[in-house]
Amino acid sequence: MPRTATITPTEEDARLQALGYRLTAPRRAIIATLREAGRFCTATQLHERITARDVGLASVYRTLELLAEVGLAERRAEVGGEASFLYCSPRHHHHVICTDCGTVREIDAAFCPDEAVTRAVEAATDFQIARHTMDFHGLCADCQGGG
Amino acid sequence: MPRTATITPTEEDARLQALGYRLTAPRRAIIATLREAGRFCTATQLHERITARDVGLASVYRTLELLAEVGLAERRAEVGGEASFLYCSPRHHHHVICTDCGTVREIDAAFCPDEAVTRAVEAATDFQIARHTMDFHGLCADCQGGG
DNA sequence: CGCTTATTGACACAGGCTCTCAATAGCCGT
């Protein structure tokens, strides 16, 4: 029996480690906070939100940069010049984004465009398609009620 | 017969005008340059590229902001904090983006996800889907040859 | 062809993001 609660490394943590990056407390905090947010977050927002430990703002930026590089986060341009980041699970997936409250939910590859579509695009463009993105925008269940 | 070459307002120019915005020389230059680039461009890049007239950098920023607002451009976050803009035609369309040289080509709505897919996403998520985005990434014809 | 006023360009300025560097803490080998 484990004496103390074993800190189970999440799947994302493991991925970072596999790529040779050190699994540090600040990184864990940032990743967890971003994942639990379930929406696009700015570095400042995450920095304010992390309370368990004193994480420097520069480290938040550095980690977000790293996550985007590795594919665990998606960077988006925000009006006002401040970038936003969304947590992305390691698996291929797509997004459903609420246009009202900003909530994001992942949907799995079952909804991917048919292989035939990709072939058709290749035929029409002479591109050699390697990957795709697809997002759906609309109102989440909570935001459909009120005006 | 026209004595001088009539400057035909492009479809985008007309759209701006219809929305009550004035069709100025700087705006035309910026739009034309962005459209002809056929790729994501930063404000600085566009500013350097516009030679026909002396356009202020602030005006480039303002126009790009306007275009994004109206739907004639798509804003993207770039590594390094500088935002990039891609010209987007007024019609609904999707993108094929070269992962090597950055060239972007539009493909039309014929490749849209089937209506049934959108319905399935709605059923799976309880969202009310209003619109979607879909981009394909791969190598353009020119970039497939060499390594 | 003038009048009205949206738009421009220059420049000052704000704030997001990065760089530097000494201190800290993962990770590995023992």
Add this chain to the structure above:
DNA sequence: ACGGCTATTGAGAGCCTGTGTCAATAAGCG
């Protein structure tokens, strides 16, 4: 478990993108 190597961190200075201000200009309209 312990110690060493070095990636990583946090603080703060500094850079650079992007915005606000304002007088001058020009688009649109009668």
